[in-house]
Amino acid sequence: MDFVDYYKILGIDKxxxxxxxxxxxxxxxxxxxxxxNPNNQDAKANFQRINxxxxxxxxxxxxxxxxxxxxxxxxxxxxxxxxxxxxxxxxSRSSGYTGGSSQNDxxxxxxxxxxxxxxxxxRQTKFRGEDYTTEIHLNLVDAYKTHKQTLSxxxxxxxxxxxxxxxxxxxxxxxxxxxxxVNGGPNGDLYITFSVANHPSVKRLENNLYTTVELDLYTAVxxxxxxxxxxxGKVKLKVKPETQxxxxxxxxxxxxxxxxxxxxxxxxxxxxxxxxxxxLTEKQKALFEELRKSR
Amino acid sequence: MQTEHLIALDExxxxxNIELSFINSLQQTGLIEITTIQDSWFIDEDQLLLLERFxxxxxxxxxxxxxxxxxxxxxxxxxxLQDEITALRNRLSLYE
Numbered sequence: 001m002d003f004v005d006y007y008k009i010l011g012i013d014k015x016x017x018x019x020x021x022x023x024x025x026x027x028x029x030x031x032x033x034x035x036x037n038p039n040n041q042d043a044k045a046n047f048q049r050i051n052x053x054x055x056x057x058x059x060x061x062x063x064x065x066x067x068x069x070x071x072x073x074x075x076x077x078x079x080x081x082x083x084x085x086x087x088x089x090x091x092s093r094s095s096g097y098t099g100g101s102s103q104n105d106x107x108x109x110x111x112x113x114x115x116x117x118x119x120x121x122x123r124q125t126k127f128r129g130e131d132y133t134t135e136i137h138l139n140l141v142d143a144y145k146t147h148k149q150t151l152s153x154x155x156x157x158x159x160x161x162x163x164x165x166x167x168x169x170x171x172x173x174x175x176x177x178x179x180x181x182v183n184g185g186p187n188g189d190l191y192i193t194f195s196v197a198n199h200p201s202v203k204r205l206e207n208n209l210y211t212t213v214e215l216d217l218y219t220a221v222x223x224x225x226x227x228x229x230x231x232x233g234k235v236k237l238k239v240k241p242e243t244q245x246x247x248x249x250x251x252x253x254x255x256x257x258x259x260x261x262x263x264x265x266x267x268x269x270x271x272x273x274x275x276x277x278x279x280l281t282e283k284q285k286a287l288f289e290e291l292r293k294s295r
Numbered sequence: 296m297q298t299e300h301l302i303a304l305d306e307x308x309x310x311x312n313i314e315l316s317f318i319n320s321l322q323q324t325g326l327i328e329i330t331t332i333q334d335s336w337f338i339d340e341d342q343l344l345l346l347e348r349f350x351x352x353x354x355x356x357x358x359x360x361x362x363x364x365x366x367x368x369x370x371x372x373x374x375x376l377q378d379e380i381t382a383l384r385n386r387l388s389l390y391e
Contacts, residue, residue: 169381203389
């Protein structure tokens with residue numbers, strides 16, 4: 001457990017007055033408050049640190065204890081026992097900010113010195129529980145089909161259905177699966193961010209898929225039939241004679257499923273890449289030569 | 296028919312220990328919409344998160360209504376820009 005320098009966190013001197021502490025705290029709270037920094041985990045962590053610093057430094061009793069034993073916090077318990085025998089705990093309250101989360105976001109250092117969480121807003125308020133955030137990593141094939149997945153969030157297993165067509169970076173909210181409410185307030189929500197990895201051969205843009213298919217020279221020149229792999233299985237395609245390199249073919253409805261729109265799909269665009277034969281035999285070269293002369 | 300979930304504002308104010316006049320000011324600045332049923336004020340459940348955020352900004356950070364309005368507008372822009380960044384990143388992956 002590391003020592004936490006609350007003065008440094010608030011950017012103030014050890015001799016700072018309560019007004020200076022309040023000002024420094026308010027300034028930083030406005031900068032890092034989670035309401036002003038949505039989905040910013042760094043800001044949230046900073047906010048928790050400054051909230052904790054204020055919790056201690058704005059309370060004269062806690063500040064005195066911190067100033068006296070801060071760096072040597074292991075002796076705080078001893079100090080506490082002695083102090084309890086000598087005097088009654090005044091139980092004064094400071095006015096910390098909630099940041100829309102529960103009250104249990106204090107460091108181990110704080111807990112060891114002062115026990116429990118902070119006092120939060122001085123009004124006896126029902127707090128909505130903390131919102132949890134998590135990330136689910138999927139590959140393109142997983143995201144193609146509706147499927148169920150079990151998540152473990154803060155020791156709790158949650159089984160969710162992931163609808164087909166979920167996008168990379170998309171955030172979905174699971175109501176009531178965040179932290180528990182305080183003083184009878186409602187539970188927070190769980191926000192899941194999806195990270196959909198790229199497929200080695202198929203690119204996705206919204207609901208359309210893009211892929212490149214190699215075509216041998218003879219099929220490209222003479223035409224024919226090929227079978228290609230799609231995310232939905234194999235598809236047979238007719239190749240027109242004299243197909244040029246880079247020719248694009250659009251397969252309607254063979255793309256990615258549209259999110260929460262059953263039966264609707266984007267398109268699959270295929271680009272032909274014509275492969276020139278290599279390692280030709282003398283006879284093959286002669287045939288090509290003959291072909292050239294005939295043109 | 297769609298069911299509307301309404302929250303009584305006098306209960307919200309009582310449980311959060313805030314003045315009803317604060318909610319009234321939020322309505323006047325157009326930040327929230329209030330439904331009146333038989334002289335009682337309600338807000339739609341969808342707006343509860345917003346109202347809680349405005350309450351924190353006002354009471355905890357001492358931000359006035361003009362400030363809340365500005366912050367709300369800027370946060371909307373931030374969200375829109377974040378969505379745009381995500382969409383552009385996805386588009387960029389086509390060329391990677």
